[in-house]
Amino acid sequence: MKLNTLFIITAISCLFFGLMCLFIPVRFFSSYGVTVTAAHAFSAQLLGAANLAIAVLVWLGRKSKDTKPIVISMFVFHVIGFVVSLLTMLNKVMGSSGWSAVVIFLVLTLGYAYFLFKK
Numbered sequence: 001m002k003l004n005t006l007f008i009i010t011a012i013s014c015l016f017f018g019l020m021c022l023f024i025p026v027r028f029f030s031s032y033g034v035t036v037t038a039a040h041a042f043s044a045q046l047l048g049a050a051n052l053a054i055a056v057l058v059w060l061g062r063k064s065k066d067t068k069p070i071v072i073s074m075f076v077f078h079v080i081g082f083v084v085s086l087l088t089m090l091n092k093v094m095g096s097s098g099w100s101a102v103v104i105f106l107v108l109t110l111g112y113a114y115f116l117f118k119k
Contacts, residue, residue: 003071006111007062010074013104014055021048033095067115075112081105 020028025044029036036044054077061070082105089098 001111003067003115004062006108006115007058007067007070009111010108011055011059011062013108014051014058018048018051018055021045021051023048032098032101034093034098071112071115075109075116078105078109078112082109 021044025041025048026036029044054074058070058074061067064070082102085098085101085105088094089102094101
């Protein structure tokens, strides 16, 4: 796989997640078995905005000559996302569909690790 392809996959997944969190947070999180109140929706919308910013970053950065800062940032983001989503699932905070987040974060973590640590 090429780094450009990984950036595109990241941009698409962050765009989807960002739009869902921004525009329909209550309905989106209910599909994961999580109840979101109006007060929690604000935090979910901020999460959506952050994901949209990441989507723009990797989309615009995919043609950059110096991609190392982006790769490092995306590696850190996805490692943390993997750990948090895994702990959330192990603590039974989300329903079984939450495992999809764990898998997505793990796959993207491995992808960025490959480009970060390859010689």
